[in-house]
Amino acid sequence: xxxxxxxxxxxxxxxxxxxxxxxxxxxxxxxxxxxxxxxxxxxxxxxxxxxxxxxxxxxxxxxxxxxxxxxxxxxxxxxxxxxxxxxxxxxxxxxxxxxxxxxxxxxxxxxxxxxxxxxxxxxxxxxxxxxxxxxxxxxxxxxxxxxxxxxxxxxxxxxxxxxxxxxxxxxxxxxxxxxxxxxxxxxxxxxxxxxxxxxxxxxxxxxxxxxxxxxxxxxxxxxxxxxxxxxxxxxxxxxxx
Amino acid sequence: xxxxxxxxxxxxxxxxxxxxxxxxxxxxxxxxxxxxxxxxxxxxxxxxxxxxxxxxxxxxxxxxxxxxxxxxxxxxxxxxxxxxxxxxxxxxxxxxxxxxxxxxxxxxxxxxxxxxxxxxxxxxxxxxxxxxxxxxxxxxxxxxxxxxxxxxxxxxxxxxxxxxxxxxxxxxxxxxxxxxxxxxxxxxxxxxxxxxxxxxxxxxxxxxxxxxxxxxxxxxxxxxxxxxxxxxxxxxxxxxxxxxxxxxxxxxxxxxxxxxxxxx
Numbered sequence: 001x002x003x004x005x006x007x008x009x010x011x012x013x014x015x016x017x018x019x020x021x022x023x024x025x026x027x028x029x030x031x032x033x034x035x036x037x038x039x040x041x042x043x044x045x046x047x048x049x050x051x052x053x054x055x056x057x058x059x060x061x062x063x064x065x066x067x068x069x070x071x072x073x074x075x076x077x078x079x080x081x082x083x084x085x086x087x088x089x090x091x092x093x094x095x096x097x098x099x100x101x102x103x104x105x106x107x108x109x110x111x112x113x114x115x116x117x118x119x120x121x122x123x124x125x126x127x128x129x130x131x132x133x134x135x136x137x138x139x140x141x142x143x144x145x146x147x148x149x150x151x152x153x154x155x156x157x158x159x160x161x162x163x164x165x166x167x168x169x170x171x172x173x174x175x176x177x178x179x180x181x182x183x184x185x186x187x188x189x190x191x192x193x194x195x196x197x198x199x200x201x202x203x204x205x206x207x208x209x210x211x212x213x214x215x216x217x218x219x220x221x222x223x224x225x226x227x228x229x230x231x232x233x234x235x236x237x238x239x240x241x
Numbered sequence: 242x243x244x245x246x247x248x249x250x251x252x253x254x255x256x257x258x259x260x261x262x263x264x265x266x267x268x269x270x271x272x273x274x275x276x277x278x279x280x281x282x283x284x285x286x287x288x289x290x291x292x293x294x295x296x297x298x299x300x301x302x303x304x305x306x307x308x309x310x311x312x313x314x315x316x317x318x319x320x321x322x323x324x325x326x327x328x329x330x331x332x333x334x335x336x337x338x339x340x341x342x343x344x345x346x347x348x349x350x351x352x353x354x355x356x357x358x359x360x361x362x363x364x365x366x367x368x369x370x371x372x373x374x375x376x377x378x379x380x381x382x383x384x385x386x387x388x389x390x391x392x393x394x395x396x397x398x399x400x401x402x403x404x405x406x407x408x409x410x411x412x413x414x415x416x417x418x419x420x421x422x423x424x425x426x427x428x429x430x431x432x433x434x435x436x437x438x439x440x441x442x443x444x445x446x447x448x449x450x451x452x453x454x455x456x457x458x459x460x461x462x463x464x465x466x467x468x469x470x471x472x473x474x475x476x477x478x479x480x481x482x483x484x485x486x487x488x489x490x491x492x493x494x495x496x497x498x499x500x501x502x503x504x505x
Contacts, residue, residue, distance in 0.1 A: 098381070099345045108341040135380070 022074035022125040024048050026059045027198040028160030029070035030188050031129045032172055033138045033153050034181035037209035038131035040070045041185040044218055045200035052200060060206045062213040064089045066134040067103040068206055072157040073126035073145065081124060084113060103132025103139035107149065115147025127157035133210050156188070159196040164188035178207065190221055250364045262368065263361050266390035269370035273316035275403035275439035276303060278374040279413060279432055280385045281423040284456030285376035287314040288432040290403070290439060291449050304451045304463065308333035310343045310378045312453050312461035316403030317371035325369060329353060346377030346384045350394050358392030372402045378455050401435060408438035425456055429464060433472050445473055
C-alpha cells in the first residue's frame with residue numbers, strides 16, 4: 001500500500017508540464033516578395049496576456065546567409081527556435097564546403113521542428129514567416145504552430161491574416177519596388193495598429209536581397225485618431241457594449 | 242601464409258608507418274571487375290563490367306541509384322558495396338525529408354569517407370573492401386568522386402577502378418581535357434570505350450556492361466542495353482571498315498560478316 005502511494009506521487013512529480021497557453025506574445029508579422037528580394041515587417045511589442053509588457057522585442061532575425069525569420073506568438077519559444085537555428089547554421093558552416101542552407105531548406109527544417117513538437121503535444125507557440133533570397137531565387141513561406149506550412153508572394157500571421165492580407169491581395173505586384181513595398185507594408189501596419197489592440201507604434205522593417213540583409217532601426221508611424229469611425233466606436237457595432 | 246607480425250588487426254602500425262589491413266582492403270578493390278566514371282560540366286557517366294561468376298548464373302549488380310541526383314558504381318566486395326549503398330540512400334532520403342532539397346554530393350561523399358575511416362581505427366572492425374565511384378549533380382554542377390576503403394576520397398574528371406582499370410585510365414588520360422565540353426552522348430561513348438580497354442581484347446557486348454548517367458535535366462538512370470549495343474556496333478563497324486581498308490580487298494567480305502551486330 002505504502003509503496004503504491006510512493007510510486008503514484010513519484011509519477012505525479014516526474015510528470016512534465018507542457019505549454020498550455022502562451023505567456024509573452026508578439027502580434028502580427030507581415031512579409032512580401034518585391035522586385036529585388038523579400039521584405040518583412042513587425043512591431044516590437046511583447047504582450048503579457050493583454051498587458052503591453054515589453055516594447056522593444058526584436059521579432060525579425062536573420063538566419064544564415066540567405067534567410068530572414070519573423071515570429072509572432074510566444075516570445076520565449078521564438079528564442080528557443082533561434083537557438084535551434086543558430087546550431088543548425090553553425091553545423092552547416094562547419095562542413096566548410098561552400099554549401100549553405102537556403103531559405104527553402106530553413107523553412108522546411110522549421111516545419112519539421114514545429115510538427116514534431118506538436119506530435120509530442122508540446123507545440124512551440126508561434127507562427128513563423130520565413131523569407132529569403134538564394135542565387136537570385138526569392139522565397140517566402142509561413143509555418144504555423146502545428147507545422148502547417150505554405151509559400152506565397154505575401155503572407156501575414158495572426159490578425160494580419162484578416163487585416164493586412166486583403167490589402168496585400170489588392171495592391172501587391174510582382175515588380176513592386178522597395179519604396180512602394182515599404183509604403184504598402186506601412187499601410188498594413190497602420191491598419192493593424194488601429195484595429196489590433198496588441199499592436200504598438202514601434203516597428204522594424206527588414207529586407208533581404210542577394211546583396212544581404214538590412215534590418216531597420218525601430219521607428220514609429222504617424223497616426224491620426226481623428227477619423228470619424230473612432231469618435232463613437234460602438235456605433236457601427238450594434239449589440240456590443 | 243603469415244606475411245608479417247603487423248598483419249593481425251587493422252589498428253596495428255608497422256614500423257614503416259603502414260596499416261597493412263587497410264592496404265589489403267585497397268587491394269580488394271583492384272580484384273573486382275572494372276568500373277569507370279567520367280564527367281562533363283553538366284553530366285556524369287558511370288560504366289561497369291558485369292562478369293557472371295559462372296555461365297549458369299547472372300552477374301551481380303555494380304551500379305546503384307542512390308537518389309535522383311546521385312548514383313554509384315562499385316568495384317570490390319559487392320556485399321560491402323550494397324551495405325554502403327543502403328547507407329547512402331538513407332542519408333539522401335533523410336536530408337530530403339528534413340530540408341526538402343537534395344543532399345549536396347560533396348557532403349554525401351564526406352559522410353561516406355568518415356564511415357570508412359572509422360573502420361581503420363577500431364580493432365573489432367574491418368575496412369570495407371569496396372571502392373565507390375560516386376556520380377552526382379548538385380547546385381555546384383556535376384561531380385565525380387572516388388571513395389576508397391582507407392577513408393580517403395578524391396574528386397576526378399575521369400577515373401577507373403577495379404581489375405585492369407589502368408588501361409581505362411590510360412585511355413582517359415589521353416582525352417580528359419576535352420571531357421568538360423562533351424555532350425551526354427559523347428560521354429557515354431567514351432565510357433564504353435574506356436570499359437572496352439579493360440577487357441583486354443575480349444569482345445564487348447551490351448550484356449557484359451552497365452552504363453548509367455546523371456546530369457542536368459536527367460535524373461540518375463541506367464542506359465538502355467539496346468542503346469549501349471548500338472554504340473558498340475557503330476564503333477566496331479567503323480573499326481572494321483578501317484581494318485578492312487588496310488587489308489587486301491579479298492579479305493574484305495570475311496571481316497564485314499564477322500562484324501554482324503547481332504551477337505547479343
